[in-house]
Amino acid sequence: MHDRTIAELARALAAGEVSSVELTRAALDRIEAHDAEYNSFITVTRDAALAEAEAADEARAAGSAGPLAGVPFAHKDIFCTDGVRTSCGSRMLDSFVSPYDATVVRNMRDAGLVMLGKTNMDEFAMGSSNETSWYGPVKNPWDTERVPGGSSGGSAAAIAARLVPGATGTDTGGSIRQPASLCGITGLKPTYGRVSRYGMVAFASSLDQGGPMARTAEDCGLLLGAMAGFDPNDSTSIDRPVDDYRAALEGADVKGMKIGLPEEYFGEGMSAGVRAAVEGAAEQLRELGAETVEISLPHTEASVPTYYVVAPAEASSNLSRFDGVRYGYRCEDPQDVIDLYQRSRGEGFGAEVQRRIMVGTYALSAGYYDAYYLKAQQIRQLISDDFRRAFEQVDVILGPTSPTTAFRLGERSGDPVAMYLSDVYTIAANLAGLPGLSMPAGFADGLPVGVQLVGNYFEEGRLLGVAHRFQQATDHHRQAPAGVSD
């Protein structure tokens, strides 16, 4: 059963072939047996999961269950879960038990999905390798010497290792798409405002967006349907009905669709294996009837520096609340309030988080604000304008998700800039607020390669449709790391 997709599990549950309790127990047992190898979970909520599974089975027996009721999944440990530790991968929140549920958590519970636990992540979602977690790095199931990507590395690895069929992730600069690419799964970052941010620990508020991760586009659509929707508790949430993604997948076709290939995405820095996979995907889509068009996104080059002003600036403010006063880590025996702040934050935050707080504080400081933060916001507008013009010519944009396949643990941890460049292709969608999807498109040296589709605002359905059609014609997404399908 662990090799089945969410869609398949939902059908099996509906047909009475298996109960949610059986599925849940099996998944929990697999996590217990195998996760030591990957470190993809921070917290496993066995008892609560079994109770939810029982409730789902009862609802199904009573005929009141939704289509996803009883399907097990996991939340990235950035979503607040009432009564369960929400660590955000940080020592700072190691002791923090949330007193409330995130809207996404509530929505998915309402859909009857069964949460198995909370997945590992880069500390406060700051990282592209899952090496900044207080709980240790996550290992890539395709090669446990390698990183799974980040920051949603725990979710990606758990799915690739068939510990869970799906999970939530969050994406501020590529944190869903890049680990999806490196772990050979499918991940979708929705349009900014499509999924509520309420209860999602904030990294960079104007960029953060939660989304689904699973093996297939179809599963991502099913999960997104449960996650998304207007939330009056999030002022940046958009009051617009959620599309029927299941319907969008049925009969999805790419015939006559115009797919843009941005010239800026095919320059230096991309590995040969990634280039081959992207070109292969373009060829495949042409075979399926799409037309590919060369386009230009002239401000692509500016996206990484722009992002590394905006995101740390917002983060420096968002993370101020972690001060040792009300919850979370507090240093031993503080001498006075300044000492309390300095040591609680100095000991509670890891090096990468501290680096970004410093950068962001600098960017917002008097005398630098105009040159950095304001300028970055202006460039951000130019980047959005690039996409607006592109979508006048094409329906979706295709490119690489990450310039390389999974790199070795420790390989880039001493070089922040090399690490930041992992996100060179994914960041622009966050800056513009556009939906982006990564799907498996091949392998290079035995490691999965993902390609990215970027769509216009609220065209998640179209992205999922293209990916679904692609996955009907290919089997990259069906490949599993050695051993995990047994």
Place this chain on the structure above:
Amino acid sequence: MQWETVIGLEIHAQLATDSKIFSGASTQFGNEPNTQACPIDLGMPGVLPVLNEGAVEMAVRFGLGIDADIAGRSVFARKNYFYPDLPKGYQISQYEIPVIGTGKLEIALDDGTSKTVGITRAHLEEDAGKSLHEDFHGMTGVDLNRAGTPLLEIVSEPDLRSAGEAVAYAKKIRTLVRYLGICDGNMQEGSLRVDVNVSIRPQGADAFGTRTEIKNVNSFRFLEKAIHFEVERQADILEHGGTVEQETRLYDPNADETRSMRTKEEANDYRYFPDPDLLPLEVDEAFIERVRATLPELPDEKKNRFTKDYGLPEYDANVLTASRELADYYEHVVAAAGGEPKLAANWVMSELGGVLNAQGLEITESPVSAQALGGLIERISDQTISGKIAKQVFEAMVAGEGSADEIIEAKGLKQITDSGEIERMIDEIVDANPGQVEQYRAGKGKVLGWFVGQVMKASRGKANPEQVNQLLRQKLDG
């Protein structure tokens, strides 16, 4: 050297919404610490602010009350600094674009003139919690009940030139926000808090001197004293060749002095930036018009009406319109008395005012209702009792002995206007005092006063004094 004082005020008015500006928690004052702070007020991880429309409406009410520009689009910003009672490590405020722009307010000065004070801006922001330094040995307690209470920060131009003007302005703001029903104006509870910017410059100079900002001024009396102290302090420095340092100072009412809190160099860099969790606030014309339709009569309009319709002097109209409740009370008295607006004004201001003052009561807690006071004034007006007796009746009313008519009846205080009865008393007294009659008739005119006194005494004050005078003359001269 003759110095001119330059003052600008920043007044924080807590808005009287039921719930907080960015959460649904209650704003009630005085509850057990941390009992009305929800996850949003506590700055829990992942929480987000949602703007309370009621706070915006109140800000717009204020904007209309000072005839201000109301921004169609304003922006919430984060003001970043660390303090234990600031849960998120930043305060959500408005910085570059406030909801309320330039406006003005007219204040009445002691010399009977008036002055227009410019208001630079008024912006919405959230209040912080409170740090409690007592009761925690060597530690500080934090109460977050107040965190997230909506504030309107009202910033004046540096238009005020004396402590008296500053107090008059602050009082007028208090009157206005209470009229508008947007703030209870209670300074003790911190509903209205004043920060003062003070500088001095040589009389006639154009450039401003270096200013200091004084915090923690929580009564009008302290406001006046703090300014006096600060002006003298600055003059003393300048006259001894020193320079005033730009700094934040704290007023200590016990020592009656201001003390340095932090210098300009120690000031925080607040790193303001637009709050990405909140969209820009849009206020359209239709919203403004809906708010305008609910505005009450404002203090200046009411004052003008009182002078025009009731014929009151400027002074009376000012005093009686200082609060909406007092003005309402006064108007009820006039209505119940069926007229006599000036007499009613005198009674409300002096007799009733004296009682309220002595007992420390607000007009809304008056022991004598407006209806009852009107009834008393009606009896003065229709000559049932004299003004002097009325004071006696009023005392009994304050003591809860009943309405004016009941007391007059019970105590037999009705004025004697029956000339037969007065004449009988006069006859008795004249007959009993032949010596005085002789003196009077010998030309000692002031003995008449003595006779009047005797008759009034015999009537226990109830005889109509004019009638007594007239009848006595007839009797003695005849």
